[in-house]
Amino acid sequence: MPVIEVADLVKEFRRPKRQEGSFAGLRTLLTREQTVKRAVDGISFQVARGEMVGYLGPNGAGKSTTIKMLTGILVPTSGTVRVAGTVPWRDRARNARQIGVVFGQRSQLWWDLPLRDSLWLTGRLYDVPTARFEEKRRQFTKVLDLGSFLDTPVRQLSLGQRMRGDLAAAMLYDPSILYLDEPTVGLDVVAKERIRAFVGELNRESGTTVVLTTHDLDDVEELCDRIVLIDHGKVAYDGAVAELKTRYAPHRELVVQTDALESVEGAEVVRREEGKVWLRFDPARTPPAALVASVLARHEVTDLSIVEPELESVIHRIYADRG
Amino acid sequence: MRALRGLRVYLLLAGAAFRAEFQYRGNLFINIIGGLFYQGVGLAFIWAVLDRFGQVGGWGLPEIAFLYGLRLTAHGLWLLPGHQLVHVDEVVIEGEYDRYLVRPVSPLVQLLTRRVRLSSLGDLAGGVVLLSIASASAPVDWTPGAVGFLLLAVLGGALVEGALQLAASALVFRMKKVSPIKFAIDMIFSDFGNYPLKIFGSAAGFGLTFVFPLAFVAYLPATVLLDREDELAVPAWLGWGAPAVGVLLMYAAYRFWERQTRHYESSGH
Numbered sequence: 001m002p003v004i005e006v007a008d009l010v011k012e013f014r015r016p017k018r019q020e021g022s023f024a025g026l027r028t029l030l031t032r033e034q035t036v037k038r039a040v041d042g043i044s045f046q047v048a049r050g051e052m053v054g055y056l057g058p059n060g061a062g063k064s065t066t067i068k069m070l071t072g073i074l075v076p077t078s079g080t081v082r083v084a085g086t087v088p089w090r091d092r093a094r095n096a097r098q099i100g101v102v103f104g105q106r107s108q109l110w111w112d113l114p115l116r117d118s119l120w121l122t123g124r125l126y127d128v129p130t131a132r133f134e135e136k137r138r139q140f141t142k143v144l145d146l147g148s149f150l151d152t153p154v155r156q157l158s159l160g161q162r163m164r165g166d167l168a169a170a171m172l173y174d175p176s177i178l179y180l181d182e183p184t185v186g187l188d189v190v191a192k193e194r195i196r197a198f199v200g201e202l203n204r205e206s207g208t209t210v211v212l213t214t215h216d217l218d219d220v221e222e223l224c225d226r227i228v229l230i231d232h233g234k235v236a237y238d239g240a241v242a243e244l245k246t247r248y249a250p251h252r253e254l255v256v257q258t259d260a261l262e263s264v265e266g267a268e269v270v271r272r273e274e275g276k277v278w279l280r281f282d283p284a285r286t287p288p289a290a291l292v293a294s295v296l297a298r299h300e301v302t303d304l305s306i307v308e309p310e311l312e313s314v315i316h317r318i319y320a321d322r323g
Numbered sequence: 324m325r326a327l328r329g330l331r332v333y334l335l336l337a338g339a340a341f342r343a344e345f346q347y348r349g350n351l352f353i354n355i356i357g358g359l360f361y362q363g364v365g366l367a368f369i370w371a372v373l374d375r376f377g378q379v380g381g382w383g384l385p386e387i388a389f390l391y392g393l394r395l396t397a398h399g400l401w402l403l404p405g406h407q408l409v410h411v412d413e414v415v416i417e418g419e420y421d422r423y424l425v426r427p428v429s430p431l432v433q434l435l436t437r438r439v440r441l442s443s444l445g446d447l448a449g450g451v452v453l454l455s456i457a458s459a460s461a462p463v464d465w466t467p468g469a470v471g472f473l474l475l476a477v478l479g480g481a482l483v484e485g486a487l488q489l490a491a492s493a494l495v496f497r498m499k500k501v502s503p504i505k506f507a508i509d510m511i512f513s514d515f516g517n518y519p520l521k522i523f524g525s526a527a528g529f530g531l532t533f534v535f536p537l538a539f540v541a542y543l544p545a546t547v548l549l550d551r552e553d554e555l556a557v558p559a560w561l562g563w564g565a566p567a568v569g570v571l572l573m574y575a576a577y578r579f580w581e582r583q584t585r586h587y588e589s590s591g592h
């Protein structure tokens with residue numbers, strides 16, 4: 001049973017057409033002509049309960065616009081969204097209780113109040129019983145390491161601290177679905193790692209369904225099994241991360257530390273450096289075991305490893321290919 | 324049950340806004356005095372006019388002061404919860420409204436409680452003081468019924484002004500910038516609201532009753548309380564019905580706001 005169902009989803013933004021020439025400003029104001037921007041152009045996908053999906057695409061692809069329709073912020077121009085039986089924009093309040101939302105670019109916390117107050121207010125707004133609230137706050141304070149800045153006004157928090165605060169507030173009331181729109185943008189490696197660990201644990205322990213947009217593909221490699229890749233408002237790929245790699249980057253590389261290696265059957269030498277040789281091969285045609293065996297049989301090898309293509313370079317290839 | 328939860332949430336959020344305001348402590352009195360001063364200037368102007376001409380449209384100082392006090396109290400009563408609508412343009416254009424839509428609370432309540440502005444307490448306090456003094460000297464027979472009607476009229480007046488501001492604010496979802504319209508509405512209330520409407524002539528009187536329902540804020544209820552129904556071009560029951568008009572207009576404005584919310588476009592990031 002899918003928990004999120006999106007079918008033929010479209011969102012258009014209309015703007016009065018900008019006029020050129022004399023009195024351009026005034027004519028822009030009076031015109032009825034409009035330019036239409038189709039930010040989301042017929043997207044369909046489903047997410048099963050407990051799944052973690054990376055929702056990817058280049059800048060302006062329509063990711064945030066989709067998330068805003070899933071969360072009930074925007075009303076679709078056409079198409080349907082159902083989230084756990086609700087139509088988000090119509091049953092806003094009901095939907096709000098089952099989802100947590102974190103926008104990396106924008107905080108949901110009370111800017112002028114200490115983080116502690118934001119958490120407390122969130123608990124009250126979502127009717128979390130006091131005992132449960134205390135338990136959750138203690139748990140999140142520990143896992144997200146909020147202790148040192150619980151009493152600091154949110155406006156004074158660093159980006160990483162604020163993001164952790166936002167994540168805690170979003171999960172205080174145990175929503176079963178979590179939307180993350182660029183949750184790691186601008187964070188250092190340690191902060192990113194902490195957020196990934198937190199989200200991963202939520203999913204394992206509570207079965208939280210996660211939809212994640214990001215430009216940091218390490219987020220996806222670490223958390224998601226599945227990717228929905230969109231471009232110009234349309235789905236370009238929907239499937240497993242591994243499958244994406246085999247489709248777009250079928251080759252593996254065997255890196256061998258050796259004295260002299262000219263060539264090997266079934267593989268191509270792509271790079272040589274400091275006594276190392278990179279051999280590219282297609283595992284479908286040349287089984288890795290056979291390749292390794294034939295190298296070892298003929299050469300003096302001190303070290304050897306097989307390198308998987310990184311998602312980063314795969315996505316890079318896809319973006320580059322679309323021209 | 325729902326109304327109770329609504330009230331609880333409102334107080335919770337208003338309390339948070341209040342605490343936030345006091346993070347920058349001590350502005351309270353400056354703000355209240357600012358509000359009082361602003362209204363004092365308006366009152367001084369009418370005082371000068373009356374001093375010169377003795378009467379305005381047959382209304383003497385006690386009657387005018389009563390009318391003024393009634394309108395000012397209604398205005399302050401609306402402003403206290405409603406002033407944050409002033410910021411509706413930025414809230415919508417910058418996408419702050421996003422977060423109101425993902426919480427299980429009325430977005431309008433969240434908008435109204437995003438900050439407190441304590442100078443509206445000055446308007447309200449000024450209004451209440453003036454209305455109390457004027458009520459004592461105005462020729463009104465203060466039966467319990469009359470007192471009750473006065474209270475309802477203040478509430479109704481607040482609702483009428485609030486309804487117009489709310490309806491104008493609702494246009495923001497399509498038009499993106501409504502502050503000029505809202506400013507104009509505010510000007511009309513403060514420029515025309517403090518005088519007996521009949522001095523503006525019958526066309527303007529009609530317009531300010533049925534097109535822009537300013538008359539229901541203070542002029543109509545004050546006229547019936549002062550027993551001056553004879554000068555009205557409309558039946559007296561419209562004056563007695565002013566509080567009900569306020570409720571109806573606010574209901575309509577709220578529905579309009581809810582519908583317009585669907586046109587919210589967020590911001591590009």
Ligand SMILES: Nc1ncnc2c1ncn2[C@@H]1O[C@H](COP(=O)(O)OP(=O)(O)OP(=O)(O)O)[C@@H](O)[C@H]1O
Binds near residue numbers: 059060061590592
């Ligand atoms: N409120 C809006 N009004 C007008 N156009 C918008 C609005 N929001 C988004 N757009 C346009 O819709 C397109 C998709 O924007 P969206 O924010 O969904 O992209 P995104 O995939 O999230 O990109 P990014 O990776 O840069 O965050 C863009 O061309 C953007 O300019």
Ligand SMILES: [Mg+2]
Binds near residue numbers: 063064065181592
């Ligand atoms: Mg985005």
